[in-house]
Amino acid sequence: MLDLIDIVVGTRPNFVKAAALIHELNRKKKGLWKFNYRIVHTGQHYDDNLSNVFFSQLGIPEPDVNLSVGSGSQAKQTADIMVAYENLLFEKKSSLCVVFGDVNSTVAAALVAKKMLIKVAHIEAGIRSRDQTMPEEINRIVTDSITDYFFTTTEQASTNLRESGVAADRVFFVGNTMIDTLLTNVARFSKPVFFDSLKLLEKKYILLTLHRPANVDDPIKLAKILNTIMQAANGIPILFVVHPRTRHTINSISTVPSAIKMVEAQPYLNFNFLLKNAHVVISDSGGVSEEATVLDVPCLTMRNSTERPETVVQGTNELVGDDEGALIDALHKIHSGNWKSGVVPKLWDGKAAKRICEILETLKF
Numbered sequence: 001m002l003d004l005i006d007i008v009v010g011t012r013p014n015f016v017k018a019a020a021l022i023h024e025l026n027r028k029k030k031g032l033w034k035f036n037y038r039i040v041h042t043g044q045h046y047d048d049n050l051s052n053v054f055f056s057q058l059g060i061p062e063p064d065v066n067l068s069v070g071s072g073s074q075a076k077q078t079a080d081i082m083v084a085y086e087n088l089l090f091e092k093k094s095s096l097c098v099v100f101g102d103v104n105s106t107v108a109a110a111l112v113a114k115k116m117l118i119k120v121a122h123i124e125a126g127i128r129s130r131d132q133t134m135p136e137e138i139n140r141i142v143t144d145s146i147t148d149y150f151f152t153t154t155e156q157a158s159t160n161l162r163e164s165g166v167a168a169d170r171v172f173f174v175g176n177t178m179i180d181t182l183l184t185n186v187a188r189f190s191k192p193v194f195f196d197s198l199k200l201l202e203k204k205y206i207l208l209t210l211h212r213p214a215n216v217d218d219p220i221k222l223a224k225i226l227n228t229i230m231q232a233a234n235g236i237p238i239l240f241v242v243h244p245r246t247r248h249t250i251n252s253i254s255t256v257p258s259a260i261k262m263v264e265a266q267p268y269l270n271f272n273f274l275l276k277n278a279h280v281v282i283s284d285s286g287g288v289s290e291e292a293t294v295l296d297v298p299c300l301t302m303r304n305s306t307e308r309p310e311t312v313v314q315g316t317n318e319l320v321g322d323d324e325g326a327l328i329d330a331l332h333k334i335h336s337g338n339w340k341s342g343v344v345p346k347l348w349d350g351k352a353a354k355r356i357c358e359i360l361e362t363l364k365f
Ligand code: UD1
Pocket: 011, 012, 013, 044, 045, 046, 047, 050, 071, 072, 077, 102, 103, 104, 105, 135, 136, 211, 243, 244, 245, 248
C-alpha cells in the first residue's frame, strides 16, 4: 500500500500554492514514487470565482473530498473544519498532512492531524508579521508550534523557526510555490473581457484589492480609503477587484467615486494579467506583494506590518498602513517614475515544489 498524503486546501491563496505541488506529485507518480495523495478542500472558500475557477485554470484535479464548511466566525469556521476533517481521518487515515500558508483551514487541519499522530508538513512556514491582531499571525504561530516538517520561502523564515527552538534538521528552505505557479502560468495570463470596454490601457491604471477586516469591515474607513486613493490617482483610472467580504461593505457605502471601476473577484489568469499590466497595485494582500515583486510592478500595501519583509527590502513593495500622507507621497513617486525596481528573492525560481517532493521522499512518516 502506498502512503497517503493529504493536501489540505481551503482558500484562494491555498489553491495557488498547492497547484505547483500537485503538478509535481503527478509527475512523480509516473515514476517509482512511494506516495499517493488526496486533495481535501475544506470549503472555506466556496464561490465559483474564489474556488472552482482556480481549480480549472490551474489544472488542479477535482478535490477528492470537499468538507463544505463555508463561512462563519473565526471559531465556528475553524471548529467546523476540525470536526469535518477529523471525521474524514476516522474513515481513512493519512500518513502526512500538508497544509499551506496561514488561513483558518491551515491551522484547523494541522491541529486535527497532529492529535491523530499524523505528521504535519507546513508549506510557507516560519513567516511572521509580529502582529497578533490578525488571525493569520495566530494561525501561523499555532501551526508552526505543532508542525513536523517546515518548508520555508525565505532564509529569514527559517531563522525565525530556529530562533523559536525548532531543530534545524526539520526546516527546509525551498523557495516559494506561489511563485512556481506564477512563473508556470505567466505566458497564459489572459485579458479580462471588461478590459477594453472599461477603456483600460496597459500600465495606465491603478489596480486595487482590499479584503482585510481592518480595512474593509467598517464602511466609513473603506469610503475614506477609496477617496484618498482617488484624490492621489492623478486622473489615472482605478480598477477595484472586489472580494466578496468587501462587497458586503461596499453595498452599504452610499457613493463610491465614479473614477473607481469595480469588478468582481477575478480568476487567477485574469487577475495576474491585470497585475502584470498595472501602473501600480494597491492591496492589503501578502501574496499580491510577492507576485508584484516578481513581476516588477510597484506595490503599496495598506497594512502596518508584513510577514514578507523581503518584498519591501528586495522587492517593489512599500507599507503605507492607513497613513493617507504616506499613500499620497508614494503614489506621486510612482507617477513620476521614481519607484525602486524589484530583485527576485533567492530560490523564487519556479522550482520550490520540485525541492519539496525531493525532500518528502527522504522523510519518515
Ligand atoms: C481568507 C483568509 C485570508 C486570505 C483570504 C484570501 C482566514 C482567517 N483568512 O480571508 O488570510 O487572505 O481568505 O481570500 O482564513 N465569502 C464569500 N464567498 C466565499 C468565501 C467567503 O462570499 O467563497 C465571504 C463571506 O461573507 C465570509 C467572508 O467572505 O464571511 C470572509 O471569508 P473567510 O474565508 O472567512 O475569510 P476571507 O476574508 O476570505
